[in-house]
Amino acid sequence: VASVLVALVVVGGAPVGSASATPLPRLVPEPVSVQVKSGGYTLSASTKIHTSPGARGVGEYLAGILRPSTGYRLPVTSAPHGGISLVLGGVPKAVGDQGYQLTVTRSGVTVRAASTTGLFSGVQTLRQLLPPAVEKRDRQHVRWTVPGVTITDHPRFAHRGAMLDVARHFHPVAAVKRYVDQLALYKINYLHLHLTDDQGWRFQVDSWPRLTTHGGSTQVGGGPGGYYTKAQYREIVAYAAARKITVIPEVDLPGHTNAALSSYAELNCDGVAPPLRTDIEVGYSSLCVSKDVTYRFVEDVIRELAASTPGEYLHIGGDEAQATTDEDYQTFMSKVLPLVGKYGKKVLGWHEFVKTTTDTSAVPQYWGRSTSNAVVQDAAARGHRVLMSPANKTYLDMKYDPTTPIGLKWAGYIEVKDAYEWNPGAHLTGVPESSVLGVEAPLWTETIETSAHIDYMAFPRLAAIAELAWSPWSTHDWEGFRTRLAAQGERWTALGIDFYRSPQIAWP
Numbered sequence: 001v002a003s004v005l006v007a008l009v010v011v012g013g014a015p016v017g018s019a020s021a022t023p024l025p026r027l028v029p030e031p032v033s034v035q036v037k038s039g040g041y042t043l044s045a046s047t048k049i050h051t052s053p054g055a056r057g058v059g060e061y062l063a064g065i066l067r068p069s070t071g072y073r074l075p076v077t078s079a080p081h082g083g084i085s086l087v088l089g090g091v092p093k094a095v096g097d098q099g100y101q102l103t104v105t106r107s108g109v110t111v112r113a114a115s116t117t118g119l120f121s122g123v124q125t126l127r128q129l130l131p132p133a134v135e136k137r138d139r140q141h142v143r144w145t146v147p148g149v150t151i152t153d154h155p156r157f158a159h160r161g162a163m164l165d166v167a168r169h170f171h172p173v174a175a176v177k178r179y180v181d182q183l184a185l186y187k188i189n190y191l192h193l194h195l196t197d198d199q200g201w202r203f204q205v206d207s208w209p210r211l212t213t214h215g216g217s218t219q220v221g222g223g224p225g226g227y228y229t230k231a232q233y234r235e236i237v238a239y240a241a242a243r244k245i246t247v248i249p250e251v252d253l254p255g256h257t258n259a260a261l262s263s264y265a266e267l268n269c270d271g272v273a274p275p276l277r278t279d280i281e282v283g284y285s286s287l288c289v290s291k292d293v294t295y296r297f298v299e300d301v302i303r304e305l306a307a308s309t310p311g312e313y314l315h316i317g318g319d320e321a322q323a324t325t326d327e328d329y330q331t332f333m334s335k336v337l338p339l340v341g342k343y344g345k346k347v348l349g350w351h352e353f354v355k356t357t358t359d360t361s362a363v364p365q366y367w368g369r370s371t372s373n374a375v376v377q378d379a380a381a382r383g384h385r386v387l388m389s390p391a392n393k394t395y396l397d398m399k400y401d402p403t404t405p406i407g408l409k410w411a412g413y414i415e416v417k418d419a420y421e422w423n424p425g426a427h428l429t430g431v432p433e434s435s436v437l438g439v440e441a442p443l444w445t446e447t448i449e450t451s452a453h454i455d456y457m458a459f460p461r462l463a464a465i466a467e468l469a470w471s472p473w474s475t476h477d478w479e480g481f482r483t484r485l486a487a488q489g490e491r492w493t494a495l496g497i498d499f500y501r502s503p504q505i506a507w508p
């Protein structure tokens with residue numbers, strides 16, 4: 001009689017049971033616990049996707065991934081049966097709001113979670129358990145077997161983010177959606193859009209129309225730029241929401257505002273509008289802190305942006321305000337931060353702004369290179385949560401090495417191992433894990449012009465940051481990560497992502 005249980009291996013602790021004939025699934029981010037069993041479920045032309053009431057959207061999303069490559073109909077039904085089941089409820093408390101359990105036996109696949117967000121994360125794991133060819137958009141002749149596993153999983157940090165700078169180079173709606181789809185695969189749940197900067201204003205503001213018609217009309221290098229209409233912005237927000245990703249809009253203030261200053265002469269202290277800028281200098285522009293019109297302008301922008309934002313955060317920038325005196329910066333922030341609250345939102349900002357507030361709901365985003373920072377440490381001690389984006393670890397616009405054809409290098413070269421080998425919960429002196437809200441990987445776009453550029457800079461490093469943000473620190477292991485990342489490469493190829501083939505990884 002053949003042994004039913006071939007192997008039982010628990011990832012994240014010591015291996016249990018006999019050495020496995022079944023390879024461990026190569027997942028990113030690594031789940032909290034994976035048990036490999038014998039057997040497995042093979043999809044067929046008659047497989048159905050059963051969903052609990054309220055989870056139909058997740059079922060349709062899964063079907064949308066599976067149908068083109070499998071060629072199966074995969075109807076989404078509410079009648080319980082074998083096949084694939086997405087079930088709300090019946091999970092232990094430890095799985096929490098965002099976690100899930102996934103069980104695969106010969107008769108089917110069951111994902112259980114307390115929320116559709118948890119089910120969606122489970123669906124991403126299920127996707128990665130299928131052969132990489134599942135990502136292709138035309139029919140593949142492959143045996144679609146999901147290995148027998150029991151997975152229990154939940155995130156280390158509630159906030160797992162990526163930022164895209166659409167100001168330096170404008171990235172059209174389709175490019176943003178493509179990035180959103182890629183983020184979803186790695187369980188990232190926030191997309192921060194850097195909507196305004198010296199070179200361009202990309203969010204339509206009805207009360208100040210020249211911000212986009214003039215301020216959005218160019219970009220770094222002098223190309224035509226562009227902007228999102230309110231309807232297009234809504235489309236991005238809805239597309240992200242359908243993938244359980246919340247958009248965080250950023251309006252960078254009071255520096256990084258040349259596009260606005262160029263659009264409206266009255267916003268300048270001297271009443272003269274400067275020309276549009278298409279170079280990559282920073283630190284030369286500032287709103288006029290002493291003028292009343294500045295605060296009417298900022299309030300109009302915040303009101304319209306908040307009305308387009310279902311999420312809880314507005315990002316007010318606040319970085320590199322070298323053209324604003326310390327006193328003016330303090331004055332400006334003390335007037336502007338309460339406006340965010342007035343329109344029902346919480347403040348996120350680049351970390352330096354946090355010295356201007358005692359409101360502990362405001363979140364500083366740490367972007368420095370040092371492992372100690374007095375402003376952020378003091379903020380954590382006062383009770384602020386911190387979003388971690390250390391530039392020398394998480395900045396996806398940094399070159400991998402001196403040969404990288406695009407990207408910047410002011411924060412150093414960042415190879416895959418550099419992006420992976422740090423601990424967000426212990427990186428900054430005086431900022432313990434309990435003070436860390438999460439991790440975000442920013443992608444500034446001074447040199448990033450196209451989706452192909454985004455793909456090349458984000459992959460593989462985005463996967464490293466996503467794992468740091470999701471997986472328990474106890475599973476952190478460079479050798480294991482390298483192996484699992486190599487398998488992701490096949491998936492990226494199937495998705496048409498032309499990623500950086502880091503020599504640190506043994507790509508197949």
Ligand code: TNX
Pocket residue numbers: 282319320350367395397408444445446
């Ligand atoms: C610094 S990081 C900036 C951005 C640049 C970026 C380029 C931060 C808050 N500000 O204005 O685009 O470096 O890497």
